[in-house]
Amino acid sequence: MIKISTVLKFAAVSSVLTLAACTDKPKAVETAPPPASMSSSTTSSIVPGSAEDLRVNVGDTVHFDYDAYNITSEDRSVLQRQAAWLAKYPSIRVTVEGHCDERGTREYNLALGARRANSVKEYLVSLGVSAGRVETISYGKERPICTQSDESCWAQNRRGVTTITGGANS
Amino acid sequence: MKKFAVAALAFVALVAGFAVPAEAQLRVDVTQGNIQPLPIAIPDFIGDPSGAQIASVVRADLDRSGLFKVLDPKSFVEQVKDINTVPNFGNWRVINAQALVTGQVQQQADGRLRLDFRLWDVAGGSQMVGLQYYTTPDNWRRIAHLVSDAIYQRVTGEKGYFDTRIVFISESGPATNRKKRLAVMDEDGANPKFLTNGSYLVLTPRFNPTAQMIAYMSYIGNKPRVYLFDMESGRQEMLGNFPNMTFSPRFSPDGNKVVMSLESGGNSDIYVMDLRTRSVSRLTSDPAIDTSPSFSPDGTQITFESDRGGSQQVYVMNADGSNVHRISFGGGKNGTPVWSPRGDLIAFTKQAGGTFRIGVMRPDGSGERMITDGWEDEGPTWAPNGRVLMFGRTERGGRGSSIWSVDVTGRNERRVITPGSASDPAWSPLIQ
Incomplete structure (x- = not known):
């Protein structure tokens, strides 16, 4: 997920640069300060309030340490952006998916994924998101995004992903 | 699925023919970590053409268990022609078989298959098991597994697990x-x-x-x-x-x-x-x-x-x-x-x-x-x-x-x- 969102962000930025290069003489244009943590949303083709907006501009994924489900300080900013974004689009409902790496037994990982999804939900709720807007689902180790059997891959797979289940713009 | 359940009820097992001796000579102790697999000869069952298939499933079952060394039928000296006569055990001893399975499959007038089989102790020259089953022809694999279970149980003293x-x-x-x-x-x-x-x-x-x-x-x-x-x-x-x-x-x-x-x-x-x-x-x-x-x-x-x-x-x-x-x-x-x-x-x-x-x-x-x-x-x-x-x-x-x-x-x-x-x-x- 890190990889994917990085690539998409890069694509969004480079298209802006290409457009800029095409103009004969760059003119200085005053731009309003971006809304909190959503600086690129106004400079790409991504529809604000869409699933892509959440994924690319806000960040939909947080990561966990091995066999852990606490929200790391690094991930708090992602969830703070998610909470702010959800406040901006109050009709959107989300499901938080909890995922695990392959280094756990199947049923234990289902339970661990549920813990992770719930951690994300609780953090969003603590930031003012209504609990009724956030559902959770655990996929255990059933839906890896990286299939190498090494730590870099396992770290990517130990994740909580916020997905839109209703009310999004498209 | 329904057919499977109903057909299961059609089995009838009878002790047939020769009396089972009180003391078995053959024994495989499944509790041991390192055992000598028991050499067993299982010629194709005679009678109905399904007999060859049934015997091959029995051979595969017993081989998979690791407790039996299933002998290659190509090595057999004697050809089974009648399962109701005592085998010439010498012909099975020369290929080092310690156990012999003989069987016969017959199609009944009502369309069902009748299978008779006997497990013989080659060294002791005696019958250990004699059983008879009836079932529908499409159920032939289950009959084979039941034969395997009966052999496994007689030789190990434990219930089998092939009809599962x-x-x-x-x-x-x-x-x-x-x-x-x-x-x-x-x-x-x-x-x-x-x-x-x-x-x-x-x-x-x-x-x-x-x-x-x-x-x-x-x-x-x-x-x-x-x-x-x-x-x-x-x-x-x-x-x-x-x-x-x-x-x-x-x-x-x-x-x-x-x-x-x-x-x-x-x-x-x-x-x-x-x-x-x-x-x-x-x-x-x-x-x-x-x-x-x-x-x-x-x-x-x-x-x-x-x-x-x-x-x-x-x-x-x-x-x-x-x-x-x-x-x-x-x-x-x-x-x-x-x-x-x-x-x-x-x-x-x-x-x-x-x-x-x-x-x-x-x-x-x-x-x-x-x-x-x-x-x-x-x-x-x-x-x-x-x-x-x-x-x-x-x-x-x-x-x-x-x-x-x-x-x-x-x-x-x-x-x-x-x-x-x-x-x-x-x-x-x-x-x-």
Whole structure:
């Protein structure tokens, strides 16, 4: 997920640069300060309030340490952006998916994924998101995004992903 | 499925012909870790053409058990022409056979098959078993497995496990988007059937004691819940109406209850549902993960896994949730406990030193020993006689999963034939 969102962000930025290069003489244009943590949303083709907006501009994924489900300080900013974004689009409902790496037994990982999804939900709720807007689902180790059997891959797979289940713009 | 159940009732077994001697000469001790496989000759059964197929299934069954050395029919000196006369044992001694199986299949006027077979002690020159079965021709594989079970039981003193089925998860597609289907097959991999179509994730199926019902977990409608699958009607039913994820189901030994985990607010505890009244009782109330419950064969205790002590370990409690105590102290993380149908052992998965291996220990936690050595072996399931286990094995790098069998002694590890990748095996009881 890190990889994917990085690539998409890069694509969004480079298209802006290409457009800029095409103009004969760059003119200085005053731009309003971006809304909190959503600086690129106004400079790409991504529809604000869409699933892509959440994924690319806000960040939909947080990561966990091995066999852990606490929200790391690094991930708090992602969830703070998610909470702010959800406040901006109050009709959107989300499901938080909890995922695990392959280094756990199947049923234990289902339970661990549920813990992770719930951690994300609780953090969003603590930031003012209504609990009724956030559902959770655990996929255990059933839906890896990286299939190498090494730590870099396992770290990517130990994740909580916020997905839109209703009310999004498209 | 219906046909399967009904046809099973058509078997009639009779002790035929020669009296069984009081003392058996042949004996294979299945409790030993290192045994000499018993050389056995199984010529094609005479009579109906199906006799050759039936004998070849018996040969494959006994070979797979690791307890028999099935002799190549090409080496046979004597050709069986009549199963009602005593064989010339000298002709079987010269090829070093210690046991001989002779059989005959006849089509009856009513269309059914009649199979007669005899197991002979070649050295002792005596008949050990003589049995007769009747069934419909399409059921010939089951007759073969019943013959194998009878031979296994006579020679080892243990019940066989060949007339059983395996429910499992058939896997296909890339690891990042694996398609999983509920599937059943005979113990030898024959007759695989898919019970779900792969459009939704299914996990961890387990048979009830009559092998007519499967409890499993399904993500149908993106709501992960425990379901029941009725083999006769093909109907699937969500078990209960829980607000959150239910998972890790297993039947009680009498088949009247399902014990499982229910997740709530991120926490997983163990509950039991009575299938007749649909009443639900909570068995654990701990902020830890409590899952993978499995009843003792007498139904009085439940083994399960919990990380309440700081890491995933195996526990035992009374069936009402009282007297919870940890039993795994052999190092590493330990989970997926499954009680042997004999009651003497609990099989489990140990994570230690970067590997997942299958082990067994006594219900008090003593006598722990590992019986497999894979990179990621998990989820053991017992043969109904408690002498053999199957488990899932995952290769590194998302290269697929497979099902393996191994004797409880740790010997005779074999890959189980499945249609494609497979995981989460569960062994049926002996089919009635």
